Amino acid sequence: MSVESPALRWAETRFVQSVADVRRFPASALPNLAVAGHSNVGKSSLLNALFGRKGLVKTSKSPGCTRLLNLFDVDGQLLVVDLPGYGFARAAKREQATWARLIESYLQGGQAPDLVLVLLDIRHGPKDSDLQLIDWLNVRGIRWLPVATKADKLSGNARAKRLKEMTGAMGGLLAPLPTSSHDGRGIEQLRSAIVGELFPAPGA
Numbered sequence: 001m002s003v004e005s006p007a008l009r010w011a012e013t014r015f016v017q018s019v020a021d022v023r024r025f026p027a028s029a030l031p032n033l034a035v036a037g038h039s040n041v042g043k044s045s046l047l048n049a050l051f052g053r054k055g056l057v058k059t060s061k062s063p064g065c066t067r068l069l070n071l072f073d074v075d076g077q078l079l080v081v082d083l084p085g086y087g088f089a090r091a092a093k094r095e096q097a098t099w100a101r102l103i104e105s106y107l108q109g110g111q112a113p114d115l116v117l118v119l120l121d122i123r124h125g126p127k128d129s130d131l132q133l134i135d136w137l138n139v140r141g142i143r144w145l146p147v148a149t150k151a152d153k154l155s156g157n158a159r160a161k162r163l164k165e166m167t168g169a170m171g172g173l174l175a176p177l178p179t180s181s182h183d184g185r186g187i188e189q190l191r192s193a194i195v196g197e198l199f200p201a202p203g204a
């Protein structure tokens with residue numbers, strides 16, 4: 001079942017700005033949705049699928065891209081904060097520390113997100129850095145939703161088994177939503193899940 005929101009139709013997304021210092025985060029009354037994941041998890045592809053805009057979110061192949069929060073406005077209703085991918089294998093320790101500081105100051109600041117999508121590659125399950133992020137979010141009482149990317153890479157049985165393992169590894173409460181930006185599966189469900197969390201129907 002798809003959740004309809006009169007305001008959020010995923011019709012028009014525009015890039016707002018990149019932010020290197022959370023003190024320069026623009027004031028906004030819109031709900032904030034942050035999107036986090038390991039470098040190469042498929043975050044840019046998933047955001048482009050969610051926005052219905054090929055190429056709006058640039059894929060980040062270099063460790064130098066670990067320093068910026070990229071902000072997008074959806075329909076004038078939702079601010080999406082694309083967090084830099086973490087754990088880039090070739091990134092220097094210093095680079096990873098910069099990432100951790102940026103994310104920590106964002107999560108602790110006045111513009112903390114209302115919801116965080118935690119992206120996990122369905123083939124690899126949660127890594128230590130994912131579990132550390134989930135811990136931070138739980139400690140701060142920030143809502144999060146696990147999203148499994150690249151679901152097209154596994155066949156039915158293997159996919160179901162892996163999703164169960166992932167759920168267990170993350171505390172057993174939230175099952176990842178399987179998605180694929182290659183074949184489009186799960187994208188509508190993800191849109192509905194976001195709307196359901198951030199724009200609950202009156203009386204719901």
Ligand code: GDP
Nearest residue numbers: 039040041042043044045059060150180181182
């Ligand atoms: P990012 O670094 O997290 O932004 O990841 P990208 O979106 O740049 O994707 C990393 C790699 O994974 C690219 O080679 C993509 O083509 C591939 N990829 C991304 N999403 C999917 C998916 O849903 N299915 C498959 N099979 N490959 C994907």
